[in-house]
Amino acid sequence: MARTTPAKPAAPRRKRGEGQWALGYREPLNKNEENKKNDDGLNVRQRIIDIYAKHGFDSIDPADLRGRMRWYGLYTQRRQGIDGGKTAVLEPEELDDRYFMLRVRIDGGQLSAEQLRVISDISVKYARGTADITDRQNIQLHWIEIESVPAIWEALEAVGLSTTEACGDTPRVVMGCPLAGLDGDELIDATPEIAAVAERYIGDPEFSNLPRKFKSSISGCAAQCTHHEINDVAFAAVRDPETGEVGYDLWVGGGLSTNPMLAKRLGAFVRPDQVAEVWAAVAGVFRDYGYRRLRHRARIKFLIADWGAEKFREVMEQEYLGYSLPDGPAPVNVDGALRDHVGVHQQTDGLFYVGFAPRVGRVNGELLAAIGTLASRYGSGRVRTTAEQKMVIIDVPSENVHELVAELDALGLPVKPSVFRRHTMACTGIEFCKLAIVETKGRAMQLIDELERRLPGFESPVTINVNGCPNSCARIQVADIGLKGSLVTDADGKQVEGFQIHLGGTLTGGDASGSGFGRKVRGLKATAEELPDYVERVLRRYDAAREVGETFAAWTLRATDEELS
Structure with missing residues (x-):
C-alpha cells in the first residue's frame, strides 16, 4: 500500500494591515x-x-x-x-x-x-x-x-x-x-x-x-x-x-x-x-x-x-x-439640564449674559453686523457661539437687559423662543452640501412654524435634529426626534424627499451611563410633506401618555411601535 504524505496545515491567513504608521505601514492604502x-x-x-x-x-x-x-x-x-x-x-x-x-x-x-x-x-x-x-x-x-x-x-x-x-x-x-x-x-x-x-x-x-x-x-x-x-x-x-x-x-x-x-x-x-x-x-x-x-x-x-x-x-x-496620570472621578450627571445657554442669566461679576436663538443657525451678514452693534451698545462687545447653533451676548449691565432683549426680538432673534425654535437644529442640507439628499434648513424652519401654530402650549424641551444625509452633522442619533434625510416613497408610489425617524436619543452627561442613541422603529419614515403631521401626532401622544416628570426619551423606551408611528 502506497504511503501518502500528510497534507501540510494551511498557513494562517495574514491579517490585512490597517495602514497604521506605528506598525510600519507607511505606504498609502487609498x-x-x-x-x-x-x-x-x-x-x-x-x-x-x-x-x-x-x-x-x-x-x-x-x-x-x-x-x-x-x-x-x-x-x-x-x-x-x-x-x-x-x-x-x-x-x-x-x-x-x-x-x-x-x-x-x-x-x-x-x-x-x-x-x-x-x-x-x-x-x-x-x-x-x-x-x-x-x-x-x-x-x-x-x-x-x-x-x-x-x-x-x-x-x-x-x-x-x-x-x-x-x-x-x-x-x-x-x-x-x-x-x-x-x-x-x-x-x-x-x-x-x-x-x-x-x-x-x-x-x-x-x-x-x-x-x-x-x-x-x-x-x-x-x-x-x-x-x-x-x-x-x-x-x-x-x-x-x-x-x-x-x-x-x-x-x-x-x-x-x-x-x-x-x-x-x-x-x-x-x-x-x-x-x-x-x-x-x-x-x-x-x-x-x-x-x-x-x-x-x-x-x-x-x-x-x-x-x-x-x-x-x-x-x-x-x-x-512619558508619565502616568492619576485616576480621577467621572463628571457629575446632568441629565435633563438645558445645555444651550439661551435666556437671560447673571454672570459671576454681576453683569448678565443674553442667549438667543437664530432659526436653526441660519443668519446673514447684515444680521451679524447688527448683533455686533448690539453687543457693543449694550455690553462689552463680546459675543459667543454655542454647540446648539445659538448665540450669546455677554457682559450686559442689568439696566441694559430689557432694551437688548427688545432689540433682539425685533431682529427675529428671540431670547425666550418657543420650545420648537429653541430645540431644533439642522445641518446645511442639499442647498449647498454635496453629500446631502434632502433640503434641511428650510424644512426645519417650516416645521418650527407649523409646530408653533399647532401646539402653542407645548412646553417640554423636545429636541428635533434634522440631517440631510446619514452622516449626522446635526447629531440625529442623540436627539429626541432625529430626522435622517432620505428618498422615500409617497402615497402615489413616487420617490420624494423624506426622512427616516430616530426617536429617544439622549446625552445625560456625567459618565454617560444613561446616554443612548435613538430608537428606530421598523419602517418608520415620513415624506417631507408629511413631517409636520407626524411630529405633531407623536408629540400629542407623548403629552397625553407621559408620567409626571417623564422625558420624551424615557417615554419612547416604553411606548409601543404603534404609539410611535
Whole structure:
C-alpha cells in the first residue's frame, strides 16, 4: 500500500494591515492617503495665493480642489439644481460648483464685536450675504470664489481669526463653553487650555496628517454644553472629592455619523497645566496607530473600540506622555439640564449674559453686523457661539437687559423662543452640501412654524435634529426626534424627499451611563410633506401618555411601535 504524505496545515491567513504608521505601514492604502503623502495639506495655502486666486477656478489641481483645500476650511459646494437622487450617482466633478463653502474656526466659541463685523463684511462682500452658525461653534459662509480667498484671509487674520484646519484630516475647532469664566456654576475656566492647544498645535505639520478628522472639546461647564460624550477627545471638568482639586476627566473616541459610538472614559485625571500635552498625546496615538486603509473606519472611535480604554491609556502614557496620570472621578450627571445657554442669566461679576436663538443657525451678514452693534451698545462687545447653533451676548449691565432683549426680538432673534425654535437644529442640507439628499434648513424652519401654530402650549424641551444625509452633522442619533434625510416613497408610489425617524436619543452627561442613541422603529419614515403631521401626532401622544416628570426619551423606551408611528 502506497504511503501518502500528510497534507501540510494551511498557513494562517495574514491579517490585512490597517495602514497604521506605528506598525510600519507607511505606504498609502487609498487615494486620500496617497494625496496626503504627496504633499502636506498645509502647503496648499501658498498655491491658493500665488496661483489659483490669480488664474481662477480652472487652474486648481484636482488633488487640491477635493482634498488639500479643506485644510484651510474650503469645500466646493453643491452645484445648484442637482436633486438628492443623484448624490451618490454622480462623480465629484459633476457635483462640484465653481464656488466654495468657507468655514471660519472659532475656538471656544469666543468672538469680539470687531471680529463679528469682519465676518459680516466678508459675508456681504464675498458670500452673497450667507452665514450659518454650526453646532461646533463655527461660522460657515457660501458662494465664495477662489479669487476672493486671499483677501478674506487677510481680513480674518487681521482680527485674529483663521480658517486653518477648519476642515480636512486635521484637528478641527476646539469646542468650549461660551460662558467660560462667567458662569457661577462652572468648575473651571477652560479658556487658557483651549488657547494653549490652538496656539501650539493648530497648523503644526506634526498633526496635519491624521487618519481622519479629529474633534476636540475642553470645558468647565456645569451643564457640559460641549457634549464630551461624542467628541474624538474631550476634557470634562471634575473636582477630586478627596483633595478638592479641579481638573479634567479624559474621554476618547466619541462620534456619530453612520456608525455612532459614545466616547470612553480613560479614568485619568488631567491637571489644567497638563491638558495641552495630553491632547497632543491622544492626537499622536491617533496619528500613528489610527486606521488608514478604509476611510469609513479611520476615526479614532474604531481604534479605541478595538483596543479598549485601558490599552489606549497605557499606550498614550508610556509611548507619548512619558508619565502616568492619576485616576480621577467621572463628571457629575446632568441629565435633563438645558445645555444651550439661551435666556437671560447673571454672570459671576454681576453683569448678565443674553442667549438667543437664530432659526436653526441660519443668519446673514447684515444680521451679524447688527448683533455686533448690539453687543457693543449694550455690553462689552463680546459675543459667543454655542454647540446648539445659538448665540450669546455677554457682559450686559442689568439696566441694559430689557432694551437688548427688545432689540433682539425685533431682529427675529428671540431670547425666550418657543420650545420648537429653541430645540431644533439642522445641518446645511442639499442647498449647498454635496453629500446631502434632502433640503434641511428650510424644512426645519417650516416645521418650527407649523409646530408653533399647532401646539402653542407645548412646553417640554423636545429636541428635533434634522440631517440631510446619514452622516449626522446635526447629531440625529442623540436627539429626541432625529430626522435622517432620505428618498422615500409617497402615497402615489413616487420617490420624494423624506426622512427616516430616530426617536429617544439622549446625552445625560456625567459618565454617560444613561446616554443612548435613538430608537428606530421598523419602517418608520415620513415624506417631507408629511413631517409636520407626524411630529405633531407623536408629540400629542407623548403629552397625553407621559408620567409626571417623564422625558420624551424615557417615554419612547416604553411606548409601543404603534404609539410611535
